[in-house]
Amino acid sequence: METYDVAVIGAGPAGVMAAWKAAESHARTVMIEREPSPGKKVCAEGVLADALVDAELKPSSEFVSNYISGAVLYAPDEAKKVNVGGKGYILDKPAFLRVLADRAVKAGSEARFETSVEDVERQDGLIEIQCKRNGQPATIRAKLVVGCDGTGSIISRRFFPRKSYQAITALQYSMTNCKMDDETKLEIYVGHEKAPAGYIWVFPKGKGDANVGIGVKGAGAKALLDKFIEKHPTAFGSAKIQRTLAAPVPVGGEVESYVADNMMLCGDAAGQVIPLTGAGIHTGLVAGKIAGEEAAIATLSGNTSAENLQRYRDRFDKLWGQRISNSLRALDSFERFSDHELNIITGLLEGQDLVEMANGFSPTKAVGLMARHPLLAMKVAYQLLTG
Ligand SMILES: Cc1cc2nc3c(=O)[nH]c(=O)nc-3n(C[C@H](O)[C@H](O)[C@H](O)COP(=O)(O)OP(=O)(O)OC[C@H]3O[C@@H](n4cnc5c(N)ncnc54)[C@H](O)[C@@H]3O)c2cc1C
Incomplete structure (x- = not known):
């Protein structure tokens, strides 16, 4: 059985960065993803420009669907609106993640797609990962595992209690033929009647395409989103829904513990999401990057203790910890x-x-x-x- 230095589970924003950095730092790395290609999970695909700077990638038409010049926030009665600055992008997230996954492979990481992790165990100081590919079982052994496997993370279910983990439901329509006032602006609609303890977003992808979604606490997301669309006939009167997808968004802040001997959690799995906006691409990219670097240092130096891996959390928290907890407080007051x-x-x-x-x-x-x-x-x- 092969033994890797680092096994990364998941090829979302956190996983592709972790695999890249670990491989680039000369750790023998494997990235395991259950889907045939990255980016299957629903997402509104919006990021601020700094996210690409941290991803160490220049914007390109290969993976940027639309350039954004700011956002418009509508008050509950929509009589008032606030213009918010901030340049950014609406990504073609599957293409973006593909580019990042290819970069990880070029740096030396192995990538196993269509491979689902079924169980993870500690075995003689190593981590044993039981996988399935096309129904066939396989075992992968690694000195360290980075769990970048999203909200339902198998690593966290087995090894981290995540008591403070809270997730809201987010539902999104991919729409075509929308008529937006300004396709360079994100639109955000708040109000407890429209979206209890959440918000509705319209993220234009250009040429009339848009990601139109809602994040709410509790049930009723679809009915609320349909009502919103019906009440905005100018924008959506002749629009078509091409696809409907839903997924949870963690909004409870970072989990209490996400580093253990031979293990780290990253991205959504660790609650590394800005709670008020539900944005987790940028934080996931940064967390993955740091985790990959620290995973390589730990495995190549032969010290994969929780104490040594704590440097990953310290470095991430220095950049994002305060912002995540401040945003959690803002969400509570909102x-x-x-x-x-x-x-x-x-x-x-x-x-x-x-x-x-x-x-x-x-x-x-x-x-x-x-x-x-x-x-x-x-x-x-x-x-x-x-x-
Ligand atoms: C509707 C919606 C809209 C959103 N919009 C935005 C937005 O506009 N901007 C923003 O910044 N954030 C947004 N987010 C949040 C963002 O999508 C996530 O925070 C981000 O993708 C987290 O990255 P990740 O790498 O931690 O996890 P994920 O992107 O969830 O990736 C986890 C990966 O692990 C794989 N995996 C899981 N379990 C296993 C297993 N057992 N074996 C093998 N592979 C496995 C999955 O297939 C997946 O590819 C949105 C979320 C939702 C639900």
Whole structure:
């Protein structure tokens, strides 16, 4: 039986980066993915420009569907909207992941597609991975495993309790023939009536194509999304739904523990998602990159202890930990505002404040803004009291 230094489970954003970095650092690496090709999971495919910088990839028509110049956030009554800056891309995510997976293979990683991991065990200081390909069982042995296997992660189910793990349902239509005001802008719609404790997104892919979806706590996602589409006949009156897909999004912040002897979790499996926006591509890419580097250092130096692997978590948390926990707090407070309050707040906040709050840069920003605009703050208070 072959023994690898590093086995990466999953070829999502986290896995393709982990396999690339581990192989590039000369660790004998295998990436195992149950699907025939990467990127089968539904996604709205939106990223800010920095995500590609961190992926160490230049934007290319090979995997960028559309260039984005910002976003428009609509208040619950849609009477007010806030323009938010921020350049980014709508990816063709399967093509993007294919490019990244090919890069991992070029760096020396083996890639096994259509191979499902069925069980993982510790065996004599190594990790034994039981797989199935075309119904045939196979065993892969590795010094270290990186679980980049998403929300249903088999590694976490077997070895990490993930008590704080919370996921919401996200449902998305791939639509054609939409008529958007501006195809370079993302559209975000909030409101407890429209999307309880979540939001609706319209991410234009260009030429009338769009990813139109909803993330909500609890049931009823499809009925709410259908109602939204029906209420926007200008945009969707002649549009067609080509595909409907749903998947969970982890919104509870990073899990308590995601490093153990010979093991690390990455991306959605570790809850490394910005809770308020549900964005996990960028965080997953960065986590995978760091995990791959640390996995190679650990296996090649012969020290795969949890203590040694903790450096992965420390490095990731230094970059993203605070932002994820700030965004989790922002999500909690956002849930406490009524639609009426959100209408007023949307009218008061500037676009950049909102995007910074959502991305977890500064949860006190809104309070600070109120303090800097006492007359507006009084107006809010008055409207809240009399409204
Ligand atoms: C509807 C929706 C819209 C979203 N929109 C955005 C967005 O616009 N922008 C953004 O940044 N984020 C978005 N996200 C979140 C983003 O998709 C995830 O955070 C990101 O893909 C996580 O990457 P990952 O590598 O951790 O996991 P995943 O992308 O889930 O990849 C895990 C991989 O592991 C494989 N796998 C799982 N189990 C096994 C097994 N037992 N054996 C072998 N392989 C296995 C899976 O097939 C999969 O390929 C969205 C999510 C949803 C559901």
